[in-house]
Amino acid sequence: MAAAIDFYFDFISPYGWIASRRIEAIAARHGREVTWRPILLGVTVLQVMGLKPLLETPLKGEYLLHDVPRTARFFGLTYNPPPPPAPAQPSPLAAARAYYWLFERDPALAKRLAQRLYDLQWAEGVDISAAETVAAAAEDLGIARAETLAALGNEAVKQRLRQAVEAAVARKVFGSPFILIDGEPFWGCDRLPMVERWLEGGW
Amino acid sequence: MAAAIDFYFDFISPYGWIASRRIEAIAARHGREVTWRPILLGVTVLQVMGLKPLLETPLKGEYLLHDVPRTARFFGLTYNPPPPPAPAQPSPLAAARAYYWLFERDPALAKRLAQRLYDLQWAEGVDISAAETVAAAAEDLGIARAETLAALGNEAVKQRLRQAVEAAVARKVFGSPFILIDGEPFWGCDRLPMVERWLEGGW
Numbered sequence: 001m002a003a004a005i006d007f008y009f010d011f012i013s014p015y016g017w018i019a020s021r022r023i024e025a026i027a028a029r030h031g032r033e034v035t036w037r038p039i040l041l042g043v044t045v046l047q048v049m050g051l052k053p054l055l056e057t058p059l060k061g062e063y064l065l066h067d068v069p070r071t072a073r074f075f076g077l078t079y080n081p082p083p084p085p086a087p088a089q090p091s092p093l094a095a096a097r098a099y100y101w102l103f104e105r106d107p108a109l110a111k112r113l114a115q116r117l118y119d120l121q122w123a124e125g126v127d128i129s130a131a132e133t134v135a136a137a138a139e140d141l142g143i144a145r146a147e148t149l150a151a152l153g154n155e156a157v158k159q160r161l162r163q164a165v166e167a168a169v170a171r172k173v174f175g176s177p178f179i180l181i182d183g184e185p186f187w188g189c190d191r192l193p194m195v196e197r198w199l200e201g202g203w
Numbered sequence: 204m205a206a207a208i209d210f211y212f213d214f215i216s217p218y219g220w221i222a223s224r225r226i227e228a229i230a231a232r233h234g235r236e237v238t239w240r241p242i243l244l245g246v247t248v249l250q251v252m253g254l255k256p257l258l259e260t261p262l263k264g265e266y267l268l269h270d271v272p273r274t275a276r277f278f279g280l281t282y283n284p285p286p287p288p289a290p291a292q293p294s295p296l297a298a299a300r301a302y303y304w305l306f307e308r309d310p311a312l313a314k315r316l317a318q319r320l321y322d323l324q325w326a327e328g329v330d331i332s333a334a335e336t337v338a339a340a341a342e343d344l345g346i347a348r349a350e351t352l353a354a355l356g357n358e359a360v361k362q363r364l365r366q367a368v369e370a371a372v373a374r375k376v377f378g379s380p381f382i383l384i385d386g387e388p389f390w391g392c393d394r395l396p397m398v399e400r401w402l403e404g405g406w
Contacts, residue, residue, distance in 0.1 A: 044262070048261055048262060049260050049261050049262055049263060050255070050260070050261065051254060051255075051260065052253070052254075057252050057253070057254065058251055058252050058253065058377075059247070059251060059252055059372070059375050059376075059377040060252060060377060060378075062375060063375065063377070063388060063390060066388070067388075067390075071397075073406055074397055074400065074406055169262070172262050172265060172266065173262075174261075174262040174263060174266070175263075185266060185269070185270075187266060187270075188393065190391065190393045190394060190397075191393060193396070194274075194277055194393075197277070203276055203277055
């Protein structure tokens with residue numbers, strides 16, 4: 001069987017969420033598995049690339065606020081972010097840490113948790129920044145709330161996320177979504193048609 | 204007849220070139236004209252948005268060098284930029300000034316010149332930075348070389364380009380390509396399928 005596709009995303013990225021709702025079906029049509037890999041744009045974009053936050057970039061920030069709901073509708077998705085002043089920029093740390101923690105125990109369950117958290121954030125209007133929110137979502141999947149909360153405070157778990165982000169940067173991953181197919185990079189949810197063509201054999 | 208589509212681009216932008224080879228056919232299918240409007244990313248991206256040049260942005264610069272030829276192939280276009288050390292970043296000033304100068308006389312001819320210059324730069328390996336190169340391309344369209352060279356040294360012509368870029372920024376245009384359909388903004392050549400759907404009535 002061909003190697004799994006690497007699907008990089010940040011939980012704060014609505015474009016990553018749009019891709020998350022489509023990448024599994026695209027991969028399955030071509031006999032591929034998908035490995036989900038949360039990253040932190042706060043590291044890749046702000047630190048490594050030396051850029052400012054997208055929403056604080058003149059002209060582009062305003063465009064993105066218009067484009068995200070429009071793009072979600074284009075793909076047939078219901079976009080429903082948390083209402084302001086609940087953060088325009090929620091924190092992805094708890095969600096990403098919980099993902100990698102659970103991944104070491106049960107990758108399939110970790111992916112279910114990631115999709116659930118992503119949907120909560122961008123389709124169900126729930127800010128997932130708080131550890132308690134992440135733990136409640138995990139509890140719905142059968143993981144004791146106290147166990148998740150303990151893991152989220154564990155230094156080794158925090159270190160695991162740092163390492164994952166460093167590994168992503170080492171593979172030249174920078175945006176969300178960012179998809180690697182046998183090393184071939186695709187950045188952006190508007191590249192999903194190109195991803196599909198690549199899986200069909202390229203061009 | 205519906206209003207013309209506004210097609211903004213920078214001659215230094217290969218993604219804008221890719222769009223230039225497709226936008227007229229897309230518009231024609233929906234009974235629309237296209238108004239071409241060269242801009243300067245050196246103003247919009249560097250000055251207004253406060254970002255650094257794309258190719259100097261870590262990770263992103265390297266990705267773009269890989270993505271541009273791949274995207275051109277995806278759209279069935281032959282990408283053939285000038286060889287290095289002929290500039291990775293040619294100057295779009297002469298081409299953009301010549302466009303607006305000629306536009307006031309003959310918009311259709313100005314568009315033909317723009318497409319010719321864009322093809323020279325990205326499909327035929329010719330750096331179009333020099334005024335002489337632009338004047339030679341204009342001569343092929345029947346405009347006396349000396350007349351173009353005189354125009355390119357004219358302060359009023361330079362001012363016309365500055366005003367065009369300011370007007371673009373006032374309409375919140377920032378990238379290349381950037382397409383406005385009845386005020387609806389679309390950024391990026393990977394958004395052409397979305398542009399087409401919008402012209403069909405949106406979603």
